[in-house]
Amino acid sequence: MGRVYNFSAGPAVLPEEVLRSAAEEMLDYKGTGMSVMEMSHRSKAFEEIMEHAESTLRDLLKIPEDYKVLFLQGGAHQQFAMVPMNLMKNRVADYIITGQWAKKAYKEAQIYGKANAIASSEDKTFTYIPDCSDLPISEDADYVHICHNNTIYGTVYKEIPNTKGKILVADMSSSILSEPVDVTKYGLIYFGAQKNVGPAGVVGVIIRKDLITEDVLEGTPTMLRYKTHADANSLYNTPPAYGIYICGKVFQWIKDQGGLEAMKERNEKKASILYDYLDESKLFKGTVQKEYRSLMNVPFVTGDDALDAKFIKEATERGFVNLKGHRTVGGMRASIYNAMPMEGVQKLVEFMKEFEQNNIK
Numbered sequence: 055m056g057r058v059y060n061f062s063a064g065p066a067v068l069p070e071e072v073l074r075s076a077a078e079e080m081l082d083y084k085g086t087g088m089s090v091m092e093m094s095h096r097s098k099a100f101e102e103i104m105e106h107a108e109s110t111l112r113d114l115l116k117i118p119e120d121y122k123v124l125f126l127q128g129g130a131h132q133q134f135a136m137v138p139m140n141l142m143k144n145r146v147a148d149y150i151i152t153g154q155w156a157k158k159a160y161k162e163a164q165i166y167g168k169a170n171a172i173a174s175s176e177d178k179t180f181t182y183i184p185d186c187s188d189l190p191i192s193e194d195a196d197y198v199h200i201c202h203n204n205t206i207y208g209t210v211y212k213e214i215p216n217t218k219g220k221i222l223v224a225d226m227s228s229s230i231l232s233e234p235v236d237v238t239k240y241g242l243i244y245f246g247a248q249k250n251v252g253p254a255g256v257v258g259v260i261i262r263k264d265l266i267t268e269d270v271l272e273g274t275p276t277m278l279r280y281k282t283h284a285d286a287n288s289l290y291n292t293p294p295a296y297g298i299y300i301c302g303k304v305f306q307w308i309k310d311q312g313g314l315e316a317m318k319e320r321n322e323k324k325a326s327i328l329y330d331y332l333d334e335s336k337l338f339k340g341t342v343q344k345e346y347r348s349l350m351n352v353p354f355v356t357g358d359d360a361l362d363a364k365f366i367k368e369a370t371e372r373g374f375v376n377l378k379g380h381r382t383v384g385g386m387r388a389s390i391y392n393a394m395p396m397e398g399v400q401k402l403v404e405f406m407k408e409f410e411q412n413n414i415k
């Protein structure tokens with residue numbers, strides 16, 4: 055069996071070129087006689103891998119000098135805790151609740167201080183992004199937290215919230231590198247790698263340097279202090295070395311594709327193939343309000359659970375896999391990250407049209 059079209063929300067499809075290149079270097083990385091997996095993280099070869107990953111990411115996102123890039127572990131979930139532990143100086147933070155991940159981050163922050171839900175779209179099952187132009191930002195809030203792209207529900211912020219001068223912290227796990235980002239608008243950005251960037255096991259953090267301090271909540275473990283990792287350039291302990299190596303290759307691949315402007319253009323084109331069809335289909339329909347549609351995660355339904363199940367089964371047989379919606383939402387979800395080729399979406403839509411013809415009453 056050849057490769058399938060993998061619409062998984064994460065871990066997700068990686069660029070085939072990256073996988074081939076990693077395969078070629080598997081047994082002997084650039085004449086070292088060993089795999090990157092077998093290499094000391096203090097070696098010259100790995101030092102170069104790390105340096106290349108960071109500089110390529112910096113280049114893509116135009117990350118200014120006053121921001122530090124960290125490659126850590128523990129996934130986005132660990133950032134749900136690390137953010138308050140390190141940034142909640144007044145023990146107050148504001149959270150905008152636009153989906154399950156946003157809510158989980160909010161719940162975690164409640165362990166450490168007063169987390170306020172200052173806006174939410176839960177009233178309409180997270181099918182939109184609330185108006186964030188004039189929110190009741192807490193006067194003593196240490197930061198405002200958002201989940202930029204809602205992987206499960208398929209919504210994205212088209213405009214970032216007005217935080218009234220407070221630090222903006224964003225979970226960009228499922229949108230990072232899908233389009234350009236003005237990093238200077240954020241105090242901290244974090245992203246689990248396994249959606250758009252690389253294999254599971256790496257979480258990237260882009261943090262403004264003045265936010266890296268010794269002044270953290272009492273009891274914060276050494277490993278959960280940004281300063282520990284910043285001072286050691288992400289080499290305080292053994293990093294997720296192979297994962298970082300693959301991330302570096304993905305960053306390079308994006309650069310070779312023309313960078314983030316080109317990625318955005320491609321992603322918009324790709325997403326519109328699917329959204330345009332959903333808008334005209336008599337069988338399938340998208341589940342979120344049009345103006346907040348994500349370029350990365352596209353949930354849709356037929357409105358009939360049995361028909362949804364039939365679609366997922368037949369799609370799988372045809373090599374379109376992992377189209378089942380999140381267990382809490384049902385229906386279908388096509389995750390069409392950077393590495394999903396245009397052709398994958400075109401063929402999926404062709405198949406959906408065929409399915410519609412055969413199943414419309």
Ligand SMILES: *Cc1c(COP(=O)(O)O)cnc(C)c1O
Pocket residue numbers: 064128129130131132155201203204205225226227228246247249
């Ligand atoms: C997948 C995802 C998470 C969870 O990531 P882990 O690496 O499993 O902790 C958090 N936030 C968003 C937006 C996600 O898409």
